[in-house]
Amino acid sequence: MANPLNRPSRKNPIVKTRLPTLPPTTRGRFALGLTAAATEGRFELQVCADCGAVQYPPREACNQCLSVELKWTPQSGAGELIATTVLHHSNDLFYRDRMPWRIGMVRLDAANDKGPSVVAHLHGDVGEAPSRVRLTARLDRSGQAVIYALPEKETPNMADDPQYRETTCDPKFRKVLVTDGKTALGQAVVKALAAAGADLIWVGQAEPWKMSPGLDKLREFPQVAIVPLDVTDADSVNKLAAEIGGKVDIVVNTAELHRSGGIGDRDNTDTARREMDVNYFGLLRLGQSFGGAMKFRAADGQSSAVAWVNLLSIYALSNFAPHGTYSASKAAALSLSQCLRTELGAAGVRVINVFPGPIDDEWNQLLPPPKLGASVVASAIVKALKDGVEDVYPGDVAQEWLTKYRENPKVLELELRGGGM
């Protein structure tokens, strides 16, 4: 079993901070299919539609029959470890810092006994060959999929294995900023992070004269510090970044403004502006203030800067006219988060986008169920950090939209236009 993670000792202030490096980043167009599935936590390989052969590595044509009908298909990952070795040397700057590094050869199970063999990174609890393992596709610090062999069954402290942690953004012993603690969702996120072992949780509070009883309850958590933060005010964001920016390992941006209504429901832009000011410009201000220090600290020991979570909405994918201006602000935020992903990704900091369906709050009062409880979304956020994925779609509504969006975004748009969703 992996040694349980200990709280890291305090940073030695006279030792130079290690700069972030990335494992090999470049992938061909076909290999990106593996990464695309891994961003949502799935392990998919191409399977030949003509002969059924499972392909690895990803390719253009079947390695058995040359068919070009290769479909990305979820895999169980069950396989046999047939050889292992330990690397003690690498010219790659990322792996040089992490030697020794254990890898192995795994033959995937397949009906025709022609499962491909895969060179995989090994979780520390994977024994010597031969043994049974589970393969999974994980995102490494470059944001690309790599294949990890895990022990067949869960082992104690599994998440604490150092080689495995290179693919996770676990909040355990990390310092987290939750940008808005005044909403039920923000408060649920704080509680979920505390339960996951976060070391320190800064909780943003805008307009402190407007009371939030739930926020006061958070003061009972010893690891919580409530701080002034108004994402609509660059001064406020800059001031907090100056105070704590060099310590924040994870940002969870829960700040959002949600009002119902589309274009014709109002005759001015005031509400839409405020939605944009929080949902889009708020993210921009936070990125400008906190992004730089997080990039610098992306290899800063065990509790490095590691992830940035954005609370978006499933309405970011396609406009839901009854909440039309809100949808537009979330679509803008989605686009900006992709920019943030590129910029932070260059240092190995992961940007996680969360696309919940309607949340059971006062602004969705008139929407019929199913609506998501705040704690469900909070759990999904913490799970995404632990799994190290990029995109999560919590709840049935989000899943249904996503499926339709993937099948045909135009059909989803048409269905929404007809009120059929």
Next chain:
Amino acid sequence: MSALLNTLATALSGGNVRIVDLTQTLSPDFPAIVLPPEMGQSQPFRQEAISKYDDRGPGWYWNNFTLGEHTGTHFDAPIHWVSGRDLPNNAVDTMPAAHFMAPACVLDCTKESAENPDFLLTAEWIKAWEAKHGQIPKGAWVLMRTGWSKHLTDRNDAVAYQNMDATGQHTPGPDTEAVLFLVKERDVIGFGTETIGTDAGQGFHLKPPYPCHYYMHGAGKYGLQCLTNLDQLPTTGAMIVAAPLKLRQGSGSPLRVFALVEEA
């Protein structure tokens, strides 16, 4: 220069007439008025540099700013309230320039407001004040001094300044009879406060709701809010300069408001 203005100029330069700034600094964290979230919201003050001797403009510094008309220390015109909507010259751009200056009476309710944040200034209270200090002259500003501005200036405590609980805001202000007395019996130019509104925090529950807004603006009178340094004014005799920005059909405006005070 006329003899009168010449005397004023000499008094200003010689220090016999002092200028007291009654304005709070506009900053992003200055508390904005609170309305139910489903209603239209006043934008708080926001400020962003266009350039600051940098690559955006190497030799100069300047900002863009945004804010609602009723942000920070500000002026209320009669058009602000439904009761004053049809009056002539009721907006900040059309109000008579002659109204930019007027004498002030300062009603010191500091003690009462410290004891009771929901203190309501009554007509009786004003009459008792007049018995001591003389009748409030026609066309004067009536400034309700409560010490409330010190929550911000001395303690930087916006929470205490807003003083909200589950039943809303708790700040002092005038009651309906007091407002009617000032409007009908004294024909003042307007009413000024240190708090975020000319009405009490619980003014919504008076009859009519927000009587100071309702009757003052309904009679073509003005309001001044978020004033500070009222404790530096004499009880009577100060001259107020309150000229709002000339915003087209503006309902109010942030402004630099100050007083001329003759040294004894």
